[in-house]
Amino acid sequence: MSVSDLKATSLFWKQVRKNVINWTTVRRIMSVVLFLLAWTILVQFTGQFHQIPTPKAVFAALFQLDLGGIFIEIFRSLLRVLGGFFIGLIIGLPLGVAIGYSRIANYLIFPAVEMVRPIPPIAWIPLTVLFFIEIESQIVFLTFYGAFFPIVYNTMGGISEVDIRLPRAAMSFGVSKLGMLWKVILPAAMPQIFTGMKVAIGITWLMVVAAEMIASKGGLGYWVWYHHTVMEYPMVILGMGIIGLCGALCSVCIDVIGKRFMKWRNIF
């Protein structure tokens, strides 16, 4: 090892010490530790929660987990989530663009959208049985429905809030109508469109879990519900954790894609 190598390594460790081992990290870890501690105390020292598994029991359940089985359930749920999400994107994005871009489209479409929107998506579960015979289609419809509104609303909002000077400037540069949409309006609305997609993917996870709990057709929601019926509560909590993790990962994926799409926003 040469001297410069040594210097580089020591610099590396200095950086690590400075950026990783510091009070901020300690406090962050403490937050998690305190949460687990509060959980344990509530379970062990209060009557109200004594039936709930401790963190330790949940951790122990991790080793009894049938990995192959759980991955199949994750995969099933994920397919439903992504299916609904992409259908929501394919239908919601153009609709949001139309409502945001054209006043006539706004008057024609927006009131109906606004009328249906306040109904919580879960309230649609009974009706979906009438739409589709196949359970798989019913579930995907529900995830689609969950994704639809956040995408439409944020696309619409993003487009109507574009700084007026940008399209005006573009007009002065002689841009065509189509060019205006593709090269000015959509890029300008992109940040909010991605916000909509992030909200949407969160709601699709909510919908898939609710639908699977009722439908008994596999998936993580079903998996959690099944362990509830056989009273294996450590597994229930584990399942909840996995659902949360999947949701978070999907959200991160959208962030990563967003950063690739909008290089100009993360230059610092």
Next chain:
Amino acid sequence: MVNPNNKGEVIFEDVTRAVQTKKTETIVMDHCSFVVESGKMTVLIGPSGCGKTTIINLIAGYEKPDRGKVLVDGVPVTGPDWERLVVFQETALFPWLTCYDNVMFGPLATKVMSREEADEQAVMLLEKVGLQDFMDKYPMQLSGGMQRRAELARALINRPTVMLMDEPFRGLDAMTRELMQEYYLRLVEESHSTHLFVTSEIEEAILLADKLIILTDKPSRVKHALDIDLPRPREASILMSKRYLELKATVLEILHEEAVKASKASGKADIDIESGLRT
């Protein structure tokens, strides 16, 4: 400044424009008439909020007059057109495009020149405004002054018949502003466009103008038009010349008269304003 085609003459003919707010209707412009001569630099000056931006919007075609006509080369303005180009107050660069791509936007949209020619022009203009090392940066990575310079390049590459500058250097610090004026002077003296420059700074107005149009406070009308006969090419040092000072005194006097009238009209403490302006 020569203008071979003799194009880009803007005529404001008896224009009236009112703006409706929720309850009231404000007359922003009342029977306003003036001519922007082709190939020259005309500067509009007036108190802030006197409707200067409205004039720009009318010529650009973003707004329509309620009465009267806005003619460019004898043809009434019906809507925005790339022959009339606006540089806005504060930056309106596309934040998702690099400096270079911003400049290339116009030529690629109109396709009046080939990509190679546009590229050559863009690089040349960016060099001229001192941004050759920042071509690949996004607007957010540039300082305020750099953004304005990029904007100048983005406008000039289109060789518009009429350049409409709506207080483009507003909000810049004094040093940067002076530098911008010098960049701009150099670019203007090479261009064949008609320039209409709106400002509320007397110094800037006289430094840049061939012809100075002084507007009244709301509703705006032409108070006075004045030829600025300072020699070209100009530099900031001209601000020390005797002729400049004479012109400035004239302009100040006219503006002062207007300010007094405005304050009397609105019934404010006009004595304070008068004595304040005299010192």
